Amino acid sequence: xxxxxxxxxxxxxxxxxxxxxxxxxxxxxxxxxxxxxxxxxxxxxxxxxxxxxxxxxxxxxxxxxxxxxxxxxxxxxxxxxxxxxxxxxxxxxxxxxxxxxxxxxxxxxxxxxxxxxxxxxxxxxxxxxxxxxxxxxxxxxxxxxxxxxxxxxxxxxxxxxxxxxxxxxxxxxxxxxxxxxxxxxxxxxxxxxxxxxxxxxxxxxxxxxxxxxxxxxxxxxxxxxxxxxxxxxxxxxxxxxxxxxxxxxxxxxxxxxxxxxxxxxxxxxxxxxxxxxxxxxxxxxxxxxxxxxxxxxxxxxxxxxxxxxxxxxxxxxxxxxxxxxxxxxxxxxxxxxxxxxxxxxxxxxxxxxxxxxxxxxxxxxxxxxxxxxxxxxxxxxxxxx
Amino acid sequence: xxxxxxxxxxxxxxxxxxxxxxxxxxxxxxxxxxxxxxxxxxxxxxxxxxxxxxxxxxxxxxxxxxxxxxxxxxxxxxxxxxxxxxxxxxxxxxxxxxxxxxxxxxxxxxxxxxxxxxxxxxxxxxxxxxxxxxxxxxxxxxxxxxxxxxxxxxxxxxxxxxxxxxxxxxxxxxxxxxxxxxxxxxxxxxxxxxxxxxxxxxxxxxxxxxxxxxxxxxxxxxxxxxxxxxxxxxxxxxxxxxxxxxxxxxxxxxxxxxxxxxxxxxxxxxxxxxxxxxxxxxxxxxxxxxxxxxxxxxxxxxxxxxxxxxxxxxxxxxxxxxxxxxxxxxxxxxxxxxxxxxxxxxxxxxxxxxxxxxxxxxxxxxxxxxxxxxxxxxxxxxxxx
Numbered sequence: 164x165x166x167x168x169x170x171x172x173x174x175x176x177x178x179x180x181x182x183x184x185x186x187x188x189x190x191x192x193x194x195x196x197x198x199x200x201x202x203x204x205x206x207x208x209x210x211x212x213x214x215x216x217x218x219x220x221x222x223x224x225x226x227x228x229x230x231x232x233x234x235x236x237x238x239x240x241x242x243x244x245x246x247x248x249x250x251x252x253x254x255x256x257x258x259x260x261x262x263x264x265x266x267x268x269x270x271x272x273x274x275x276x277x278x279x280x281x282x283x284x285x286x287x288x289x290x291x292x293x294x295x296x297x298x299x300x301x302x303x304x305x306x307x308x309x310x311x312x313x314x315x316x317x318x319x320x321x322x323x324x325x326x327x328x329x330x331x332x333x334x335x336x337x338x339x340x341x342x343x344x345x346x347x348x349x350x351x352x353x354x355x356x357x358x359x360x361x362x363x364x365x366x367x368x369x370x371x372x373x374x375x376x377x378x379x380x381x382x383x384x385x386x387x388x389x390x391x392x393x394x395x396x397x398x399x400x401x402x403x404x405x406x407x408x409x410x411x412x413x414x415x416x417x418x419x420x421x422x423x424x425x426x427x428x429x430x431x432x433x434x435x436x437x438x439x440x441x442x443x444x445x446x447x448x449x450x451x452x453x454x455x456x457x458x459x460x461x462x463x464x465x466x467x468x469x470x471x472x473x474x475x476x477x478x479x480x481x482x483x484x485x486x487x488x489x490x491x492x493x494x495x496x497x498x499x500x501x502x503x504x505x506x507x508x509x510x511x512x513x514x515x516x517x518x519x520x521x522x523x524x525x526x527x528x529x530x531x532x533x534x535x536x537x538x539x540x541x542x543x544x545x546x547x548x
Numbered sequence: 549x550x551x552x553x554x555x556x557x558x559x560x561x562x563x564x565x566x567x568x569x570x571x572x573x574x575x576x577x578x579x580x581x582x583x584x585x586x587x588x589x590x591x592x593x594x595x596x597x598x599x600x601x602x603x604x605x606x607x608x609x610x611x612x613x614x615x616x617x618x619x620x621x622x623x624x625x626x627x628x629x630x631x632x633x634x635x636x637x638x639x640x641x642x643x644x645x646x647x648x649x650x651x652x653x654x655x656x657x658x659x660x661x662x663x664x665x666x667x668x669x670x671x672x673x674x675x676x677x678x679x680x681x682x683x684x685x686x687x688x689x690x691x692x693x694x695x696x697x698x699x700x701x702x703x704x705x706x707x708x709x710x711x712x713x714x715x716x717x718x719x720x721x722x723x724x725x726x727x728x729x730x731x732x733x734x735x736x737x738x739x740x741x742x743x744x745x746x747x748x749x750x751x752x753x754x755x756x757x758x759x760x761x762x763x764x765x766x767x768x769x770x771x772x773x774x775x776x777x778x779x780x781x782x783x784x785x786x787x788x789x790x791x792x793x794x795x796x797x798x799x800x801x802x803x804x805x806x807x808x809x810x811x812x813x814x815x816x817x818x819x820x821x822x823x824x825x826x827x828x829x830x831x832x833x834x835x836x837x838x839x840x841x842x843x844x845x846x847x848x849x850x851x852x853x854x855x856x857x858x859x860x861x862x863x864x865x866x867x868x869x870x871x872x873x874x875x876x877x878x879x880x881x882x883x884x885x886x887x888x889x890x891x892x893x894x895x896x897x898x899x900x901x902x903x904x905x906x907x908x909x910x911x912x913x914x915x916x917x918x919x920x921x922x923x924x925x926x927x928x929x930x931x932x933x
Contacts, residue, residue: 164789166563178551377766385759404549405759
């Protein structure tokens with residue numbers, strides 16, 4: 164275990180009805196909010212109305228930025244920044260899933276900066292003052308409600324880049340699992356795959372972290388237990404609650420601290436959604452088993468064995484390499500069981516841009532669990548065709 | 549899973565050498581510190597010198613309160629409060645194990661109050677302003693470095709009471725696992741038993757909390773892996789690091805939130821150490837298996853089965869009740885393997901005061917996993933003779 168600094172000061176209001184704390188929480192951080200949301204589902208399920216009621220009853224003024232896309236674009240960020248400056252906004256209030264919260268975080272980091280938001284994304288070290296972000300979560304997936312990260316797309320350049328800064332971590336988030344009961348099977352399955360991928364990205368590390376690895380397995384088991392239930396029974400609140408709280412802990416930092424990690428599958432998937440605008444979690448479900456097969460070798464087999472025995476319940480008496488292969492098979496089968504695609508063809512991606520993507524990814528994944536050359540990355544993409 | 553509010557803002561500086569952050573961290577919270585410590589082991593192992601050097605190099609004035617006992621007494625708290633008032637102290641800096649940190653927390657909660665510290669312990673709802681506490685941990689056990697609790701003894705009344713308040717949670721803690729390499733086998737084993745008991749107290753609950761239970765098992769497995777290693781190889785830093793970080797997470801709140809819990813074995817043990825001043829963790833190791841046997845029945849067996857299969861690796865194909873019994877046997881055997889006592893006789897406790905203790909405990913454990921009458925509590929004490 165390596166030295167680290169742990170600091171996760173986000174306050175979480177978890178459970179049905181916690182929206183009733185929103186007014187008081189927002190007011191503790193500002194008086195004029197930018198209300199950020201996506202395609203408008205929150206207007207149908209009552210979350211918009213509940214939010215507005217809370218703000219009004221606590222005398223919090225607000226202006227709105229709606230229409231934030233999945234894979235949020237830098238153009239939305241720029242629009243939000245302009246609104247903040249025009250109206251003297253002092254707190255950002257995203258209501259939605261990870262895309263909405265990510266967009267809000269980069270708005271918060273850009274308002275007081277002289278830099279264009281895309282420069283903020285490219286150069287997080289130049290982030291200065293960041294407005295407080297209070298989020299209301301409606302989709303369990305990215306963990307943006309409790310982490311320091313945001314992923315922003317720039318369609319002009321086909322770039323989709325992650326940016327992280329401790330000041331971008333929300334100061335508070337409302338997590339009401341009943342808000343996710345209207346999430347459809349596809350988004351539920353994709354969200355679960357995203358949570359699991361966050362866990363895989365840190366589980367496979369060259370640093371020993373026994374406690375972290377057992378905790379990571381605990382969260383993986385929770386996904387395995389409740390992902391399929393939530394897909395089949397969208398109104399199962401216990402399943403939704405477990406997935407929601409797991410989504411936050413998968414990526415808020417605890418599973419990583421003390422270990423050296425460099426993510427591989429996420430950067431590879433970001434290229435897919437940058438070029439084809441596919442659902443992030445679906446792309447991860449396609450790539451993950453292929454990445455696992457590519458990095459399985461004599462040295463990594465014991466780690467895959469742990470995954471097989473501790474998460475998938477594979478018989479520990481089998482040979483290490485056999486358990487490792489079964490762990491990968493079970494992972495792939497699990498994604499298929501939840502209705503996710505297994506090939507790039509199923510989401511309309513052909514070979515044409517794979518070489519360009521591989522070239523873009525290669526320099527981003529230095530220090531990974533298993534170092535991959537551009538040719539090896541391309542081979543993984545091709546295996547997934 | 550029940551609704552809850554999560555708020556754990558303690559900053560943790562973890563790893564060898566993190567004492568170098570102490571000056572800057574203390575200075576962020578105050579200018580004049582009360583340095584609290586125990587019997588003087590920190591003077592032998594260099595931690596005292598490193599602490600003082602940090603304070604001096606950052607211009608932080610301090611006065612000292614040494615000699616805090618294991619099972620810290622309210623008299624030490626009163627002494628600390630007097631020093632704080634006399635010297636205008638604005639930050640409390642305990643350097644030691646849970647006893648020292650507990651004492652410091654109640655000092656911090658009493659300085660600005662008109663109440664005597666024992667009244668603060670008895671009436672946490674009357675806690676107002678609390679001075680910031682920055683801790684330097686030297687023993688992995690109580691989790692006081694990241695939680696809201698303190699346990700204080702009053703020898704005049706043979707009382708040992710727990711008190712908890714969110715404002716008593718340390719604002720920051722330095723966790724350097726190498727500081728615990730000089731902890732002897734007895735204290736290491738007792739500390740591990742204490743961590744495990746914190747986990748058992750919340751694991752056995754009547755509220756479903758799948759994710760919390762898998763996380764709790766992860767921490768239990770870490771204790772099972774590294775407790776015996778640390779006992780045998782005191783200088784094994786990886787073992788010490790895993791135990792240290794686990795001690796914090798066992799009780800900081802994450803494992804509990806969303807579940808209804810009412811501790812049983814801890815209050816029972818507090819009576820033992822209130823009357824006989826024995827080591828807390830040793831008392832827990834004695835009582836835990838007997839408590840488990842007393843509450844095992846058809847209704848609770850499935851939970852003990854989970855413990856058996858998921859933590860102790862018992863064959864899941866066996867009958868539920870058999871797995872449950874094996875889980876308890878394995879728990880008892882584990883404590884013995886670490887060199888801890890299995891009977892009250894081994895720590896010099898006879899039958900004479902057991903009835904008095906049972907009468908004191910009975911009203912404290914309402915709402916427990918399995919409700920126990922005074923007679924049933926007495927029976928557990930007697931079974932442990």
